[in-house]
Amino acid sequence: MTLRIAEIFGPTIQGEGALIGEPTVFVRAGGCDYRCSWCDSLHAVESRYRHSWATMTSETVWEQVRRLSGDRPLTVSLSGGNPAIQDFGSLIAMGRAAGYRFACETQGSVARPWFADLDTLVLSPKPPSSGEEVDWDAFDACRNLGVGARQQVMKIVIFDETDYQWARDVHARHSDLPLYLQPGNTEVNPAAPVDLQALADRLGWLIGKALADGWFAPRILPQLHVLIWGNKRGV
Numbered sequence: 001m002t003l004r005i006a007e008i009f010g011p012t013i014q015g016e017g018a019l020i021g022e023p024t025v026f027v028r029a030g031g032c033d034y035r036c037s038w039c040d041s042l043h044a045v046e047s048r049y050r051h052s053w054a055t056m057t058s059e060t061v062w063e064q065v066r067r068l069s070g071d072r073p074l075t076v077s078l079s080g081g082n083p084a085i086q087d088f089g090s091l092i093a094m095g096r097a098a099g100y101r102f103a104c105e106t107q108g109s110v111a112r113p114w115f116a117d118l119d120t121l122v123l124s125p126k127p128p129s130s131g132e133e134v135d136w137d138a139f140d141a142c143r144n145l146g147v148g149a150r151q152q153v154m155k156i157v158i159f160d161e162t163d164y165q166w167a168r169d170v171h172a173r174h175s176d177l178p179l180y181l182q183p184g185n186t187e188v189n190p191a192a193p194v195d196l197q198a199l200a201d202r203l204g205w206l207i208g209k210a211l212a213d214g215w216f217a218p219r220i221l222p223q224l225h226v227l228i229w230g231n232k233r234g235v
């Protein structure tokens with residue numbers, strides 16, 4: 001199976017959501033069916049970056065993961081782009097046979113049988129500020145295949161009041177999925193410094209809102225990697 005890969009890096013720590021702080025190697029797939037207005041990973045999305053993506057076999061990807069992790073099993077994080085537009089089934093099978101765990105981040109627009117072989121499926125439906133519209137039938141199909149995964153969680157990025165209300169509606173319809181919220185990062189240029197105080201202020205705003213509303217269901221987290229390394233790539 002050949003895969004279009006934008007980058008493979010690590011070990012680092014998972015900076016977002018349910019596995020925050022966990023050591024991991026990232027495999028970032030090239031290509032996405034969405035164009036979120038605020039995407040922080042456009043180098044893995046837009047075709048003008050295609051020349052920097054590598055066509056690799058699953059075996060070669062697996063060799064790199066093993067090399068980066070020193071053959072010590074850890075969690076491999078599949079991200080992108082949308083990893084679900086490709087077939088990661090054989091990479092997952094090879095890794096699991098060696099005791100590695102797999103997590104996948106996807107917007108929930110394309111369902112794949114290999115979701116069932118994951119340890120963690122992170123579904124991240126996109127709020128209005130992204131400019132994308134969620135296909136809820138496709139999202140449900142992802143949920144159904146993800147039932148086989150060890151855990152399935154939802155992560156929503158919040159930029160403004162409209163996104164917040166939207167997240168509350170989505171949670172009301174999917175209240176069985178553990179929910180993680182993270183404030184959006186408005187500065188995604190890897191060369192630009194991030195304003196840590198502005199990030200903290202947006203996190204404080206989001207936490208304050210949920211607490212004031214008595215909405216105690218979500219865990220609300222910063223992007224830990226952004227606090228440490230800013231918008232640097234490959235970390």
Ligand SMILES: C[S@@+](CC[C@H](N)C(=O)[O-])C[C@H]1O[C@@H](n2cnc3c(N)ncnc32)[C@H](O)[C@@H]1O
Pocket residue numbers: 032038039040041079080081082083105106107123124155157182183184185186188223
């Ligand atoms: C780059 S995406 C790749 C995986 C998949 N396409 C998705 O969106 O779930 C990984 C995660 O980063 C989040 N993300 C992207 N841009 C962001 C930004 N500017 N601020 C906060 N989170 C962002 C996405 O919502 C998603 O949860």
Ligand SMILES: Nc1nc2[nH]cc(C(=O)O)c2c(=O)[nH]1
Pocket residue numbers: 012013014015016026041079080105225235
């Ligand atoms: N450390 C770290 N954590 C992350 N969590 C989600 C990421 C992503 O871009 O998918 C990401 C990333 O790029 N780096």
Ligand code: SF4
Pocket residue numbers: 032033034035036039040041042045080081082107
């Ligand atoms: S779905 Fe994910 S990778 Fe694709 S454009 Fe949106 S945030 Fe970026």
Ligand SMILES: [Mg+2]
Pocket residue numbers: 040041
């Ligand atoms: Mg990211």
